[in-house]
Amino acid sequence: MKIIGVVTSGGDAPGMNAAIRGVVRIANSKNIEVIGFERGWEGLLTNSFRRLAPRSVGGILHLGGTILHTSRCPEFKKDEAIKKAAETLALNNVEGLVVIGGDGSLHGALELSKKTNTLIMGVPASIDNDVFGTDETIGFDTAVNTAVNEIDKIRDTAVSLERIFIVEVMGRTRGFLALNVGITVGAEMILVPEVKYENEKIFRTIKESKEKGKRSAIIVAAEGIGDNRQLASEIEKATGSEVRLSVLGYTQRGGNPSARSRLLASLFADEAVELLSKGQGSRAVVLRNGKITSIELEESCKTDKLLDLGLLTLAKVLAT
Amino acid sequence: MKIIGVVTSGGDAPGMNAAIRGVVRIANSKNIEVIGFERGWEGLLTNSFRRLAPRSVGGILHLGGTILHTSRCPEFKKDEAIKKAAETLALNNVEGLVVIGGDGSLHGALELSKKTNTLIMGVPASIDNDVFGTDETIGFDTAVNTAVNEIDKIRDTAVSLERIFIVEVMGRTRGFLALNVGITVGAEMILVPEVKYENEKIFRTIKESKEKGKRSAIIVAAEGIGDNRQLASEIEKATGSEVRLSVLGYTQRGGNPSARSRLLASLFADEAVELLSKGQGSRAVVLRNGKITSIELEESCKTDKLLDLGLLTLAKVLAT
Amino acid sequence: MKIIGVVTSGGDAPGMNAAIRGVVRIANSKNIEVIGFERGWEGLLTNSFRRLAPRSVGGILHLGGTILHTSRCPEFKKDEAIKKAAETLALNNVEGLVVIGGDGSLHGALELSKKTNTLIMGVPASIDNDVFGTDETIGFDTAVNTAVNEIDKIRDTAVSLERIFIVEVMGRTRGFLALNVGITVGAEMILVPEVKYENEKIFRTIKESKEKGKRSAIIVAAEGIGDNRQLASEIEKATGSEVRLSVLGYTQRGGNPSARSRLLASLFADEAVELLSKGQGSRAVVLRNGKITSIELEESCKTDKLLDLGLLTLAKVLAT
């Protein structure tokens, strides 16, 4: 193997730069050249890339975002676009391609792998932790900590003003972030898209919490559970308590990666290049049972990752 | 002087605890007892307070929020409520009262000072920095830094995805926070309630910025400038660029106070108790021209604090 | 089971409070009372404890240190002290005891378990991650992140002044912290007590690094590798480059626990109380292969935890 490509795709996640650095330097130790496609799939459609040497990825390990830039690329769902990307890979003699991104990007990687001879390797990176097969994605730990630090601050006001706060965290369809954040800030309630909630039950929980002597409460809610603003006003009406909504927003995507996100990125990069150099493709590297390994891209894309509902129950007991 | 009271009122601000600690310990050094009224003006209406000894304010210097709790208290605008508060002060032989809070709280303090023999001393604490007469309020520096740190993270995504972000910071009527945050994050544009903005000018600025080679932009906007969500979609339509809105929200109120907010709180507390012990009242302690001093409460309440428009111009030049 | 005790022992670690909270609230959900012994083993020798109800552990989840205080207690190695502790447990009808601490504390727990009918359960908490049987201890992730954030700052100066820095992290006998920190800050070299290093090799590596164009370098060294100050001056002499030493010190023990340390503390507490309530003792709860489980205290105490030397090799490749 002489040349591999690397691309970051979809929403950015802290640690993507650490993964790029890892790919470049591990490849270099195996005398493999690396080229980085720019702006996600777009770079493969427009043949836009730059050569990445060990020195060109210096000083980026600790930076959020991605030096290769990224983009959402809806046209990559079309056959034509995928064919074009395959041509770009062939044109540049790219024998292996490392695709760093979340669930959507791995789907793109899977489709691309069917139309090219270049070996494709997925590296799960997403603040949503929504990739099946891996216990954790690059960036997830950072996003959890960012949200936790922000909610620790919000609790100052919640306690001082004795109010209820709904804090909305990212997660349109999945509740991994909300669940991890909720349990680690000691949220009185956690609302995730995977579990239907009933307003009545929420009202009751808040009333019970008040009766136990708690004068403030934090409800952590994924953005995907519905209209959190409306929920806030419904709780106000039902309980007579003032409720505030705080939407954490894009800060959850950025910031310096946590140590864990950097480590995971480095280990994933190592495994990805190792597998490619051995001639393996159409796989995603994963963390499973605390160990780095890999699974078929197809399996990762076709299977739904389950939320640990036991954690939800534990969170409830811990917040009594 | 044998007994002074202390109360935190209105929205909480980081450093209020540092100010409470300061009042208690400075008073103690002068053999003055301190009682802390709870939940803002409410504590003066319900005669709810606790004695504060030097040891009871240990370990709070670095904590956000206020151990005395606070509340918004609209009924405190009525004569009856103020009379009731004056009675509570008399009942407990409170000779001096330190009121820690923002513009609204100082207005309450002024009204109260007219109906009581207790000496009233205002201590400006507010993340909005909206108190006339002081260059800075307790909590302002912390809020600026919190917002700046969050926007530094958002910029990771803005740069990686090459997008425009409107970041809404607190400030319903005043732009102090937006201006300070905007200039220190290098915002491409800063929108404050004090300055009318024209959509056309915003569109033009963004287009020019693009032409100069900037592929992303941060617009810092105070919440009081209008509907930021609508503004985002108008910019999208006019410029063809994707625009995201991020509302920083309540994290700006909380968190450990910065060193500067702690220092200011300590200095204000020192001056407040000093003045009370000398028999002075109806004043607010302030930072003016880099020095701690005080002005009449009436002057502070009756005068509008001006935004430094020169800073806005400088911010524009710096963001070229 | 009606009463369980909880104690934090040895050096403090961020997340100990989260573990105490977990023990109390999980126990409460099973109608078990909890008493907290104060100042580590000392509390068992002096029968000094307080009752812990769900409300008494509110607001501590996110705080570093331990509300029960802790101490080093060398006399706990003597039979007499252990007998005394066993008597205290009997006196208070403590049927189960949760011991939260590091390697040394678990050794104490093992000895105690041999002299008492009270069931003893170890919960690994230590910034050193030096407990056999668990992939991770409570507090380790926090300490790694604290050190990483500090070294990210030191790198600013290293790069600006183009200097070599030796950064000493905690770890008298074990290199887990140094290794994790080193790989995640991209250290040019990592020195751990488990691996003998030769000065000549260090000098050569630094010279090679310079030749590759790196004008600054970070060497992460565990405190236990020898005299880091002397090493610094030897490198200066041999390479002609200026070398600075920075000892990170006690900040690594403190601070708000990271999300992961809080989660681990909660999961460990859950498992510990669950096992005790089922009548199991003389065990330590652990994280093994990404799952919470438990092993015999004896096995944990008698076995040496191995450092992952593969990570050291990877770190070298990544820092090229």
Next chain:
Amino acid sequence: MKIIGVVTSGGDAPGMNAAIRGVVRIANSKNIEVIGFERGWEGLLTNSFRRLAPRSVGGILHLGGTILHTSRCPEFKKDEAIKKAAETLALNNVEGLVVIGGDGSLHGALELSKKTNTLIMGVPASIDNDVFGTDETIGFDTAVNTAVNEIDKIRDTAVSLERIFIVEVMGRTRGFLALNVGITVGAEMILVPEVKYENEKIFRTIKESKEKGKRSAIIVAAEGIGDNRQLASEIEKATGSEVRLSVLGYTQRGGNPSARSRLLASLFADEAVELLSKGQGSRAVVLRNGKITSIELEESCKTDKLLDLGLLTLAKVLAT
């Protein structure tokens, strides 16, 4: 004025990049070109520089260190070196030079100003805040906050283990940093080089503190007060309490600049370029009484900056 130069010199300070950015963009708005000399005075001795356009200082506002690098340059005290620097300025038609650095760098600037026709403007940047004439230097606020955040963490351990900690902060000859840090962490004692301390008094204070019920203590000591390790062991002997020493070290120099350091850097840069463009030189821009202004370089260099001893007294009262 057509060309100005900019140089960062001496120890790095957070906000130097913000100052460079400010100089470049303000100059650009006046159609003045900017060249940046590299590695401090060394760049003026070796004629090593790069052109700085508005885009070349993008994305650096929030970064610690200095993109121009810096160095200590003892030979710059010699006439020969200064003559050489003057020649470099003439060679490149540099009409104005902005020197960003601390007390030592401004001394160099003063000497240089005597040997060149280029107008020289000093911009005080130093974590030590040791420049006469300015209430604050660029980087000081950041360093204070960094130290404060670290000591907040150390306090977790101090309280949990009930120990005394001496925390050494930077400051070989001046105690500005120690004083500001000490008062804002609530240190039980603050030791600065400007004030002789007696061991006996320290021992007494610690004993009194214990008697008041304080079981832990933080002593903030400037590095310049003497041998802090020895002091620790003397306190141990005299009081029978365990004492730990933590040396904060180089983290105080690095890290992202605080909002205030960024703002100060921007305002100083603006004033510096403004003055140069008006034909003024041999001055240092300063913050005096809360306003940006300037004084003669000579005055700044020849006058000793006094520590506010009133703050020391206040700190003592606040830590009771």
